[in-house]
Amino acid sequence: MAELKLLFEHAHKPDFRTLKGYLANDGYKGLKKSLKMEKQAIIDEVKASGLRGRGGAGFPTWIKWNGIPKDKTQPHYILCNADEGEPGTFKDKQLMEECPFELIEGMTIAGFCTQAEVGYIYIRGEFVDAARSLRNAIDEAYAGGYLGKNIQGSGFDFDLYIHLGAGSYECGEESALMSSLMGERGMPRLKFPHAPLPTIAGLFDRPTVINNVETYCCAPYIVDRGGEWYATLGASTKNSRGTKLFSVSGHVNKPGNYEIEFGTTLMELLELSGGMKGGKLKACVPGGSSVPIINATDTEIAVIGYEEMAEVKTMVGSGACMFLNEHTCIVSFIWRTALFYANESCGKCTPCREGTKWMEQILRRIVMGNGQPGDMELLLQITEQIDGRSFCGLGDAAAWPVAAALRVFPEEFEYYIKHGTSMVKSAESKAMAPAWQQPVLA
Ligand SMILES: Cc1cc2nc3c(=O)[nH]c(=O)nc-3n(C[C@H](O)[C@H](O)[C@H](O)COP(=O)(O)O)c2cc1C
Ligand code: SF4
Numbered sequence: 001m002a003e004l005k006l007l008f009e010h011a012h013k014p015d016f017r018t019l020k021g022y023l024a025n026d027g028y029k030g031l032k033k034s035l036k037m038e039k040q041a042i043i044d045e046v047k048a049s050g051l052r053g054r055g056g057a058g059f060p061t062w063i064k065w066n067g068i069p070k071d072k073t074q075p076h077y078i079l080c081n082a083d084e085g086e087p088g089t090f091k092d093k094q095l096m097e098e099c100p101f102e103l104i105e106g107m108t109i110a111g112f113c114t115q116a117e118v119g120y121i122y123i124r125g126e127f128v129d130a131a132r133s134l135r136n137a138i139d140e141a142y143a144g145g146y147l148g149k150n151i152q153g154s155g156f157d158f159d160l161y162i163h164l165g166a167g168s169y170e171c172g173e174e175s176a177l178m179s180s181l182m183g184e185r186g187m188p189r190l191k192f193p194h195a196p197l198p199t200i201a202g203l204f205d206r207p208t209v210i211n212n213v214e215t216y217c218c219a220p221y222i223v224d225r226g227g228e229w230y231a232t233l234g235a236s237t238k239n240s241r242g243t244k245l246f247s248v249s250g251h252v253n254k255p256g257n258y259e260i261e262f263g264t265t266l267m268e269l270l271e272l273s274g275g276m277k278g279g280k281l282k283a284c285v286p287g288g289s290s291v292p293i294i295n296a297t298d299t300e301i302a303v304i305g306y307e308e309m310a311e312v313k314t315m316v317g318s319g320a321c322m323f324l325n326e327h328t329c330i331v332s333f334i335w336r337t338a339l340f341y342a343n344e345s346c347g348k349c350t351p352c353r354e355g356t357k358w359m360e361q362i363l364r365r366i367v368m369g370n371g372q373p374g375d376m377e378l379l380l381q382i383t384e385q386i387d388g389r390s391f392c393g394l395g396d397a398a399a400w401p402v403a404a405a406l407r408v409f410p411e412e413f414e415y416y417i418k419h420g421t422s423m424v425k426s427a428e429s430k431a432m433a434p435a436w437q438q439p440v441l442a
Helices: 019-024 029-034 039-049 061-066 091-098 100-113 128-143 174-181 213-225 227-231 266-272 296-301 306-311 330-344 350-367 375-386 393-408 410-419 427-432 435-441
Strands: 077-082 118-123 159-164 208-212 243-250 256-261 281-285 320-325
Touching (some): 029 100, 039 061, 077 174, 091 243, 100 118, 100 159, 100 213, 174 208, 243 266, 266 320
Parallel strands (some): 077 208
16 A cells, blocks of 8 residues: 555645645635534534544544533633654654644634634644744744634634643653643643543643644644545544554664555555665564564554554554564663653652663663563563553553563563573674663673
8 A cells, every 4th residue: 555645745845834835735725614614513524534633542533622611611722742752753743844734724623613712732842843833834824814813704713822842751641741831840630530631621720622733633634625535544444544644763764754544554554664674574663662562473464553453462552663673682672662761750650650660670680681580570560560550651651562572572581581692693783782781782
């Protein structure tokens, strides 16, 4: 299956970043149509489209939009999660840099149908080019009457602000993001069912829709071409509709962002990315570093869809697909992943604060050649004590990769613990390891 470019159709065209260029390529058709529609009819189109959130969890978008109170008694907010901190993911960055008006239009449509008058884009601080591109586009949208008071003479007012985060993975978790935006520490808040949903009490304790960049970017196309049309994309899958952006990295010849239709296979995605580099396929982490790793056999049969990926015990996640070749030491790879989560744990809850550190330390001693009998069992036990027992999703995200690696590649851990060195002895493996670790692999 070839690439199917919907959101990325005009990416790479420099003038698509300007209002003039955006309008020349059918931009703002969705918003103009929306402004003449009933608010509920827009939400119904999103429902018909089958759009699910692209931030990782795949939650149906229309349910969030529909959950905002219809009788407005207080301010409503539209919030965009542009933190994109999951290792391997870089699709939102490209969307914001090259297609900023898609995001602005999508958020404005969401604002119109949920009666919100203010939107915030919480963008990762390092994304300077993306923030600059959005800043220019927002200025042009104000000047052109697509933001601000009385948008296109409709009587609808909508203001949009950019907020640059200070660079923390945890600030991508929606309640931590809201805390950070409100000037508090970027730590998560109590969630449903122990606290109201963000649609009832989100940002500033007001009704809030929070979606990922890619999710909002789909809205203009859904309204313009119809939810039913959108739902024809990906129709071969059980319940995944539309296109999905995948950030492909690892041992491939052409790493980059690819837009594919749901129902495409992982092998087709690999082919689009130029095939394997430096050796045969060994493993794949298809949806960002937090999703379970799968071996080559499962990669060869995996179909990209939320339910389909679950059949091979992994996930679509945020769409960051890492292909690993035969020279990859899985133990070292998982240790590097665990190191990331241990560093990013905010420390609020015990299972994650303690567990992520313990996992990293045990994996570190294994890759340093000091693994001990029982380390695999201990690691597994820790993953079980973190998974489902943490205050927010970061704990689960830290536990899943370790648990999956132990399940899928047990022989690599056994060998490393027994011999004090990796069973993968190729030069490529050494090159992947940080300098201080290389003597262990020699
Ligand atoms: C630790 C952690 C980090 C997250 N980082 C991001 C992120 O960078 N971008 C994002 O869109 N969602 C991220 N999420 C998911 C968000 O909490 C939330 O589900 C998402 O923004 C909802 O948007 P969607 O429905 O459009 O997917 C993260 C979740 C967790 C637990
Ligand atoms: S799981 Fe707990 S410690 Fe980890 S990031 Fe979430 S709240 Fe913080």
